[in-house]
Amino acid sequence: MRLTRRSVLAGAAASAVAGCSEPGGTAPAAPGTPVAASSAPPSVNAVNPDATSPDELIFTPGRTVRPAAAPASYGEQLLAVARRYQSPTPDNRAHGTHPGAVVLVAVDGEITVHGATGDAVRYGHGPVELPVARRVPMRPDSVFDLASITKVFTALLVLRQVDAGAVAVDAPVARYLPQFTGGRKGEVTVSMLLAHTSGLPVGLELAKARDRAAVLGTPLLPGAVPGGIMRYSSLGLMVLGQLVEKVAGRPLASLVADELTGPLGLRETGFKPLEWLSAADRETRLVATDARSNRGLLRGVVHDQVADAMGGVAPHAGLFGTAADLAVLGQMLINGGEYNGVRILKEDTVRSMLTNVNAGKQAIDADRPGRTATHGLGVELDQTWFMGKLARPLTFGHTGFTGTSLLVDPARRVTLVLLTNRAHPNWTWGNPDKPRAAVADALAPAL
Template sequence: MVDGKTTLHTAVGHALRYKAGPVELPASKRVVMKPDAIFDLASLTKVYTALLVLRLVDQGKIDLDAPLRKYLPEFTGTGKGTITIAMLLAHTSALPVGAKVTGLPDNAARWKAVLTTPLVKGGVPGTTFRYSSVGLMLLGRLVEKLTGKSLDKALRDNLLTPLGLKDTGFQPLKWVTDKKRLVATDARSSRGLLRGTVHDDVCNHLGGIAGHAGIFGTAKDVAVIGQLLLNGGTHNGKRLLSADVLKKALTNVNKGRKAIDADRPNRTADHGLGFELNQPWFMGRLAAPTTYGHTGFTGTSLLVSPARKTVVVLLTNRAHPNWSWSNPDTHRVAVHNAIA
């Protein structure tokens, strides 16, 4: 999208090409990708969770600089009392990437494990960028507590409905009528072929609804999120986020901090409150101090370039049939370079 208008919306390849095994399907049984295909957005979910948190900030229900423990006293563990909402959004909490929830008997035990996840060894909150899905799991839990609704319903009522996004949500098998629109991911998992079931294992163990992963949607719907941000928090003339809070969210809050990322050793710590900033490793030549966005493990990405008044959504199913066969960053960079 450029200046609010769709300039390119296309689909290539297949929404389904393999069955469990993985075994490649004959051409007659493959499902061609279409522009209205519904993807597992993976960590793009974090953007939606961040927006829900920012709306609560606008409403005076959350103080970004307050410790999470103020709202969730069950968030316990050594050294965790100083972790603030802002740190969780900026990935400087010193929490690890993931939580250990497998083998636990029920959802209550799994969420307790999330809430009591220890800091990384030697980690000091507020000092270093370490990407953490645990942080967004906790913020999803916070949204539930402060809205009095499950995260899927809070998302629906506070973001999807106001934006008119009918092709976005958790647990798509419950609301997608034409299952051919669902894009397949892993075909070699212990759960068999994944199509309409969340790829992220932790989210799956938590019932498919969590703050770090689990949302499914179309490229068109994701672009609306990008345009909301580009418009300064308004949609069709209606304000969903204040300009002040959004400005804070899109400002680099990690200046001078070290970044630790084993997968991307050349990355910087530049990050807002819920948004990656100026990251050439996926933005390519569209990277700039004001450019922001996010990526998802399944091969998804959202990029917003205010200087160009441009929103770029790239949704791929690189995790079909096997997430390890392809590095999506090369594809992201190639597309963004072509646009640049």
């Protein structure tokens, strides 16, 4: 029998989903705004595992991310899958897909798996493979270039303005940014940018990265119909970055810190990590990306060249962070927009965020032939190409070019974070989607 959003199914404690842990509108609610906690104790998993629509999700505010009481039996299996892709196999070419990885699983907030494998730095500029003594081992608290997961943070900022009544998702972008004109761009809505159906090209020319007017002035692709085919577009998020800055009256970095990372307690997520990590942490925790470019070994400097040219702060890429911090982001949405007594989004806004707004549409993505157009407001939905057997109607998340990924099944209250350094030293050496799907496949039977 399918449960409705008003029904409650009391499941077993999260420890029953066994694991291994390693330490490691009205205006939007202001940081610190109290929210009533769930009446259920943290050990009770109130869940509707059969939910297939956002209206059927059961939110229980008050759950926080915390270590599980006992290690999960499947923890080493997940790490073994990630470890397999460190070595050459027929699937990942001669060099392996990534030098190292961090895997984290949280069930109803309880961290049942949090482990690391391989190296955070294995190559020097060239690339030249470093001797073992000079490599930097991966740690559960390693700090990664999150790449396009930054887009989720930008989307959350936009949705906070929706909660404030300052932005309407179905409104034309030109209402807020009059410079966003030309051709059929007047038909492009905020929702289309969040769902990648605007018709904008994938990215911005590097030479124009510092030209804010060029972001807004870029024409739609020839023949593109706003709201038609889904084409993944980083440029669309760049436009949204300018929109939210204008509406909120503050720069992006300040908005991320004041409205998201600060209230959520994400102390190790931010732009420009070389400015906030200690010297010791830079040496032991920063994960490297490219080692072959004319920029030298990239470590603590954003891999995306457009974001780098923008000064390291951009709406589509540039954030650095840890697996534990991303787990908090996932739990906040599982909670229905609340975390640790602070409301980030209204529950109805979270339901809207997790609604497929691209029903009946097609997707074009030469890099990922398995991608479908199924998409929420700022997050991918039900995508087997990186979610594997965890893909379900409400499973959502996002990936990053550097090898990062966040996957959340809100119906079963499960968060899976897989962070790899597949762009180190050369992003062409392997396909990061294969280990993403393989780790998800290994977790699926336990759920």
